[in-house]
Amino acid sequence: MSGAGKSSGRSHADEAATRKRGRSLAALGYIKPQTYEELRAVLSSGTVHFPKRLRQVAIFMWQHPSDVALGTIAQVAAQAGVQPSTLVRFAQIFGYSGFSDFQGLFKEHVKGSWPEARGEPRAEVEPNAAMHFLRGMVGASQASLGRIETGFDVESFEKMVTLLAAAELIYVIGSKRAFPVTAYLSLTLSQQGVRNVLVDNVGSSALDQVGCIGGRDAVLAVSFSPYNSITPDLVAVAHERKARIVTITDSTFSPLIALSDSWLEVVESDFAGFRSLAASLAVGMALVQGVAAKRGA
Amino acid sequence: MSGAGKSSGRSHADEAATRKRGRSLAALGYIKPQTYEELRAVLSSGTVHFPKRLRQVAIFMWQHPSDVALGTIAQVAAQAGVQPSTLVRFAQIFGYSGFSDFQGLFKEHVKGSWPEARGEPRAEVEPNAAMHFLRGMVGASQASLGRIETGFDVESFEKMVTLLAAAELIYVIGSKRAFPVTAYLSLTLSQQGVRNVLVDNVGSSALDQVGCIGGRDAVLAVSFSPYNSITPDLVAVAHERKARIVTITDSTFSPLIALSDSWLEVVESDFAGFRSLAASLAVGMALVQGVAAKRGA
DNA sequence: AACACTTTCGAACACAATTTCCAATTTCCG
DNA sequence: CGGAAATTGGAAATTGTGTTCGAAAGTGTT
Structure with a gap:
C-alpha cells in the first residue's frame, strides 16, 4: 500500500554517500534512522552538536514535520530559512543519499498516523473566516495541552x-x-x-x-x-x-x-x-x- | 505560511484548461472545489456520473486521501490502478489546470488536520501530586477553550x-x-x-x-x-x-x-x-x- | 452493423525539482 | 592574530515529474 516507488539500490547509494562525506554520523558509529521515531530520538538525545544552519534545520523538522512531509525541498528550505542544499547536506549526514530519501521518513510517518477511514462526521463547514481562525487557534492550544502529559x-x-x-x-x-x-x-x-x-x-x-x-x-x-x-x-x-x-x-x-x-x-x-x-x-x-x-x- | 510556490496566474491556467476541454464540470454549472471538504461533498453527492476509470480514481481518492497528498502522480496512479494522465484529466474536469494544483487540496487538508493525530496510547501515569496539579491545570485550560465556541x-x-x-x-x-x-x-x-x-x-x-x-x-x-x-x-x-x-x-x-x-x-x-x-x-x-x-x- | 463520439493509453516533451560542486565565509585552534 | 578546517550560499548540471497529444479502443445510437 505504501508507495514502493523508489525501487532499487538503496544500499548502494547510501554507501556511496557515506564514503563521500567523511563527516557522516555513520562514520562516527551512528546508524541511519530507519523510522521517524528513531530520528526524533537521535535529534532529542542531544548527543549530536550541529552548526548553526543545520541546527536550524533540526529544530524546524522537529517542530513542523508535516510541512517537511508535504512540501518540496524549495518550500521546506524557505520555511526553515535555509538553502535547499543545506537540507540535502542534513539528510546526507544521517546517511541518506539525498533529501528525497530522507523525506520518505516523514511521509511514512504522516501517512501512518493519518486516520484513513474517516466516516462522515464533519457535517457543518465553517463559512466564517474569523471562526475558522479561532477554531484553529483553539485547536493549536488543545494540541499543545494534550502533548504535555505524554512523556512529561x-x-x-x-x-x-x-x-x-x-x-x-x-x-x-x-x-x-x-x-x-x-x-x-x-x-x-x-x-x-x-x-x-x-x-x-x-x-x-x-x-x-x-x-x-x-x-x-x-x-x-x-x-x-x-x-x-x-x-x-x-x-x-x-x-x-x-x-x-x-x-x-x-x-x-x-x-x-x-x-x-x-x-x-x-x-x-x-x-x-x-x-x-x-x-x-x-x-x-x-x-x-x-x-x-x-x-x- | 503555506507554500505559495506555484506563483502567479492560477486563474489564467484554469480558464485555459476549462476552455480546452469542453466537458469540464464548470461548463455544466459546477464550480471548482476550493477545499477538500467541498471536494468530498461533490464526490459523495452522487450527482456526477463518471466513466469507469475516473470513477475508479474518485473512489481511490475518497479512500486514501493521505496517499494522494503524499505521493507523486506516478505512485498515486499505480496505487489506483490507472494511468497518470487519467489523474490529470480527473483534475482538469474539476477545473484545475493539472494534478499538482489539485493535489494541493489534499496537502492543505492533511497539513491542516495534523498534529491532533499525535496522541500515542500512553500508559496511565502514577498518582503523583505534581502530575495531579498539572492535570488539573490542563483540564482548566481545556475547559476554558472548550467553552469558547459555544455561544461565541x-x-x-x-x-x-x-x-x-x-x-x-x-x-x-x-x-x-x-x-x-x-x-x-x-x-x-x-x-x-x-x-x-x-x-x-x-x-x-x-x-x-x-x-x-x-x-x-x-x-x-x-x-x-x-x-x-x-x-x-x-x-x-x-x-x-x-x-x-x-x-x-x-x-x-x-x-x-x-x-x-x-x-x-x-x-x-x-x-x-x-x-x-x-x-x-x-x-x-x-x-x-x-x-x-x-x-x- | 456502421457511424459518431467518448474514453483510455502510452510515449514524447517541457518543466520543475533535486543534487552536485565550488567559491566565499565563518569558526576554531595554535 | 594568522592559518587551517569546517560550514555555508548559490549557480550549474542532472534527474525525475507532470503534462500534452495523437492514435487506438470502447460505447452507445441511428
Whole structure:
C-alpha cells in the first residue's frame, strides 16, 4: 500500500554517500534512522552538536514535520530559512543519499498516523473566516495541552520545584514570546508569597539585575526558538555567578539546556504562525503551585 | 505560511484548461472545489456520473486521501490502478489546470488536520501530586477553550476587528492577570506590522499615556474580575477622549462594558485558584489575525 | 452493423525539482 | 592574530515529474 516507488539500490547509494562525506554520523558509529521515531530520538538525545544552519534545520523538522512531509525541498528550505542544499547536506549526514530519501521518513510517518477511514462526521463547514481562525487557534492550544502529559518528565519537574523552593530569591527571565509566560509566573509567585524578580529589561537594566544574582538564588528561565533574544546571555551571566538555573524551553536545542540544572521541554503548536502559550502557562502554574506548596510545608 | 510556490496566474491556467476541454464540470454549472471538504461533498453527492476509470480514481481518492497528498502522480496512479494522465484529466474536469494544483487540496487538508493525530496510547501515569496539579491545570485550560465556541458572539468579534483595523493607533491595556494577555497581544500585533502601544504602567505613566489618546485611536482592553485594578480608570479616560473601545472580559458585570463599543465575554476556568489564560489568548490571537488581515486587504 | 463520439493509453516533451560542486565565509585552534 | 578546517550560499548540471497529444479502443445510437 505504501508507495514502493523508489525501487532499487538503496544500499548502494547510501554507501556511496557515506564514503563521500567523511563527516557522516555513520562514520562516527551512528546508524541511519530507519523510522521517524528513531530520528526524533537521535535529534532529542542531544548527543549530536550541529552548526548553526543545520541546527536550524533540526529544530524546524522537529517542530513542523508535516510541512517537511508535504512540501518540496524549495518550500521546506524557505520555511526553515535555509538553502535547499543545506537540507540535502542534513539528510546526507544521517546517511541518506539525498533529501528525497530522507523525506520518505516523514511521509511514512504522516501517512501512518493519518486516520484513513474517516466516516462522515464533519457535517457543518465553517463559512466564517474569523471562526475558522479561532477554531484553529483553539485547536493549536488543545494540541499543545494534550502533548504535555505524554512523556512529561516528572523527575525534572520535581527537581525544578526543589531548586526553586530552596532559592533565596527567584529571578524570572524570558523575552519576546516567553515574556507573557514569565509575567504570569512572576505575578502568581508573588501572590503565593514567593519573592521573585521579573527581569523585564525595562530601562535595559536586565544585565545589571542579573549581575546581582548570588549563589543562593535561582533563575527560572523560559525560552522558545529562535533563541536569538537576550535570554541566553542573561542566563549565562547567572550561571557564571553560580546560581541554580531551571528552564522551560521548546526543544533540546535550546542553548539554555547546557546551563541548566534542570529543564523541561514544552512544545507549543501554532496555527497560521500564531503560537499558543497554553501548555507553557499550564506547566508554569504547576511549578508555582509546587514551589508554594514546598515553601509552605 | 503555506507554500505559495506555484506563483502567479492560477486563474489564467484554469480558464485555459476549462476552455480546452469542453466537458469540464464548470461548463455544466459546477464550480471548482476550493477545499477538500467541498471536494468530498461533490464526490459523495452522487450527482456526477463518471466513466469507469475516473470513477475508479474518485473512489481511490475518497479512500486514501493521505496517499494522494503524499505521493507523486506516478505512485498515486499505480496505487489506483490507472494511468497518470487519467489523474490529470480527473483534475482538469474539476477545473484545475493539472494534478499538482489539485493535489494541493489534499496537502492543505492533511497539513491542516495534523498534529491532533499525535496522541500515542500512553500508559496511565502514577498518582503523583505534581502530575495531579498539572492535570488539573490542563483540564482548566481545556475547559476554558472548550467553552469558547459555544455561544461565541461572532458579531461582536467582527465589530471589534473592524474598529481596531480602522484605528490610527491601538492602545493595549490590561493589568494583573490580564497583563500577560496584553503583552502577547502587543507583541503579535507588532509582528504583524500593526502599530500599537502597550500600556504597562512602567514608571506609573499609564495615565499620562492614555491622556494622549485621540478620537481616531482605539483601545483594546482586557480585564478580569475583581475589577479593582487601574484598568477601568484608564479606559474611562480613553472613553472621555472619544476613542473607540473594545474589551475582552470575563463577566457582564465588568465596569468596562458600559464604556465599550464592542466587547466579548471569555470565561476562564481555574484550578485550585490558579486561573487559565488559554481562552483569552486564543481569542486575542484571533483578534490580532483578524485585524492584520483586514489591514492587509 | 456502421457511424459518431467518448474514453483510455502510452510515449514524447517541457518543466520543475533535486543534487552536485565550488567559491566565499565563518569558526576554531595554535 | 594568522592559518587551517569546517560550514555555508548559490549557480550549474542532472534527474525525475507532470503534462500534452495523437492514435487506438470502447460505447452507445441511428
